[in-house]
Amino acid sequence: xxxxxxxxxxxxxxxxxxxxxxxxxxxxxxxxxxxxxxxxxxxxxxxxxxxxxxxxxxxxxxxxxxxxxxxxxxxxxxxxxxxxxxxxxxxxxxxxxxxxxxxxxxxxxxxxxxxxxxxxxxxxxxxxxxxxxxxxxxxxxxxxxxxxxxxxxxxxxxx
Numbered sequence: 001x002x003x004x005x006x007x008x009x010x011x012x013x014x015x016x017x018x019x020x021x022x023x024x025x026x027x028x029x030x031x032x033x034x035x036x037x038x039x040x041x042x043x044x045x046x047x048x049x050x051x052x053x054x055x056x057x058x059x060x061x062x063x064x065x066x067x068x069x070x071x072x073x074x075x076x077x078x079x080x081x082x083x084x085x086x087x088x089x090x091x092x093x094x095x096x097x098x099x100x101x102x103x104x105x106x107x108x109x110x111x112x113x114x115x116x117x118x119x120x121x122x123x124x125x126x127x128x129x130x131x132x133x134x135x136x137x138x139x140x141x142x143x144x145x146x147x148x149x150x151x152x153x154x155x156x157x158x159x
Contacts, residue, residue: 038072039063040109040116042137047103050139058111071137078133079112085134086111086118089126096125103141105131 038058042065044050056065058072065071078085086107089095100122107118122128122141131138 038075038109038111040107040111040137043106044139045104046101047105047139047141050141056109056137065137067136074134074137075111086116088118089130093126095127098125098128099123100128100131101141103131103139105138107134107137 040056040058041053042056043053054065055063056068056071057063058068058075061068061072075085103122105120107116107120109116120127120131120134120138122131131141
């Protein structure tokens with residue numbers, strides 16, 4: 001009787017595994033799909049020709065971003081254990097009064113298995129450096145009038 005119940009348990013386990021395998025989606029080769037990799041949505045405003053919303057997928061690189069391979073590579077270089085490549089400027093950072101223009105960006109999605117929801121602007125030197133550290137994920141932005149940027153950044157009203 002013991003041998004009969006062992007066989008019944010084994011057959012039951014095989015039936016359960018077969019049922020689970022049958023419900024898992026498969027691709028053309030019959031294997032389950034791989035996890036979707038990293039995916040970001042980048043929305044850029046007030047940056048001229050670069051304005052728009054782009055999708056970036058990495059590992060492998062593709063999407064509607066203008067340079068997906070370069071953007072993924074830049075992110076990979078900035079991704080270091082214990083450091084968030086999208087971290088905001090620390091609250092008490094000393095920043096120059098350099099105005100980098102009206103451009104703004106938002107990056108949301110998943111990177112390295114973690115959720116991302118980061119906002120960017122160019123209102124001071126720290127924010128400009130934070131933005132520039134993610135080029136080419138974010139577009140290269142230059143102030144149209146360097147003199148104008150310096151006077152606005154110094155607290156003077158533009159003429």
